[in-house]
Amino acid sequence: MRDSGRESEKAREMAGRLNVPYLPRNGRSVEDMIRAEGLHGLVAVGKKRISCVYPGGEFFFHPGMAKLRIKEILSGKNDQMIKALDLSPGDSLLDCTLGLGSDAIVASFVSKSGEITGLESSPVIWLIVREGLSTYGDGTDDDLVRAMRRIRVICADYNQYLKLLPDRSVDVIYFDPMFRVPGKKSCAMEAMRPLADPSPLSPEALGEAIRVARRRVVVKEAKDSREFSRLGIDHISGGKYSPVAYGIIEKRGG
Ligand SMILES: C[S@@+](CC[C@H](N)C(=O)[O-])C[C@H]1O[C@@H](n2cnc3c(N)ncnc32)[C@H](O)[C@@H]1O
Numbered sequence: 257m258r259d260s261g262r263e264s265e266k267a268r269e270m271a272g273r274l275n276v277p278y279l280p281r282n283g284r285s286v287e288d289m290i291r292a293e294g295l296h297g298l299v300a301v302g303k304k305r306i307s308c309v310y311p312g313g314e315f316f317f318h319p320g321m322a323k324l325r326i327k328e329i330l331s332g333k334n335d336q337m338i339k340a341l342d343l344s345p346g347d348s349l350l351d352c353t354l355g356l357g358s359d360a361i362v363a364s365f366v367s368k369s370g371e372i373t374g375l376e377s378s379p380v381i382w383l384i385v386r387e388g389l390s391t392y393g394d395g396t397d398d399d400l401v402r403a404m405r406r407i408r409v410i411c412a413d414y415n416q417y418l419k420l421l422p423d424r425s426v427d428v429i430y431f432d433p434m435f436r437v438p439g440k441k442s443c444a445m446e447a448m449r450p451l452a453d454p455s456p457l458s459p460e461a462l463g464e465a466i467r468v469a470r471r472r473v474v475v476k477e478a479k480d481s482r483e484f485s486r487l488g489i490d491h492i493s494g495g496k497y498s499p500v501a502y503g504i505i506e507k508r509g510g
Contacts, residue, residue: 267301270387274299274379299380306387308380308451315381315447317388322361323400329366330399338366340474340493340502346370347427352414352465355452356444357385357407359432359476365403370427373408375417377453382411413453418464424507429465432476433457433483462487466505475503 264280271278279289279298286300286309297310307316329335337359343349345368351360354374364372376382386409393401410417414431434454457475465473477483479501484492489503 263301263303266306267299270299270301270306270383273383299383306384308384310450313447313450315384315444315451317356317385317392318444319361319388319392319400319404320356320358320444322358322365322403323397325358325362326365326399326403329362335362335366336493336495336498336500337362337474337476337502340504341428341430342472343367343370343428347471348372349428349430350421350426350468351375351430351432352418352461353430353432354385354409355381355432355448357389357404357409359430360407361389361400361403363430364406365399371408372406373410373426375410375412375414377411377413378451379411380451381448382409385409386411414465415458415461418461418468421468423467424470426468427470429469429473430476431457431462431465431474435478435481456483457487459487462505466507469507471507473505473507475505476500477503 268278279293281289286298290298290311297308299306299308305316307314325335341349341363343363343366347367348371349363349367351363351372351374354360354376357374360372360374376385389404389407389409392404433456434452462473475487475489477500479494479499484503487503489505491504492501493504494501
């Protein structure tokens, strides 16, 4: 971490949140620090960005495809995830697997005033994405920035968090677990992989989500994934040529 001015202050704050030591850079490169301190990786706070650097990779926040997806929605195109979520302005959504936040940003753009909450169990991903969602913006894209700022980001494991929520208290609940078989994902997703929680969605957690959802629970998976049948989901939607699909569980009387 750098050791001057605002970056140093930010680095201390983030070290405190992660409960890890603050290391002043003292003119060293990040790679030298990792070697010298015998670390698996570190969170580097720079002028331009905050990233987690580890041997062979670097993870940092970027809205990724969210920007393009919002543009496409504005031009009248269908977004397969929004279609599967059946999301409208004012709807609340709990994204149980926030990751880089791209899906949550698109959902936030569509739901407008609806409450969008993102859960992330990896503290490093949570911290970097939370910071990115609250600060990213080059002054050219107000829709994107407004959508990012509206997301409430919580560091929590959905297996525990869902149990705390009352029945039928969120309109839509969304899961996008790490795919069992990695697909052709973006560089950002690959950089996130070593930091992410790879656990599969359990039938128990899915059951909790069904209890908490008012209208539906949606699970994203690779097209033709066996996860859908393992979880007992038979209503699948998605683009004809898309490598991903959305399993939908609709609540009766929702
Ligand atoms: C495939 S990524 C989600 C990508 C996200 N939809 C996006 O648009 O960027 C899955 C994320 O869920 C997180 N995750 C996995 N299990 C979790 C759990 N039990 N509770 C909360 N987050 C979890 C992983 O750490 C990872 O960051």
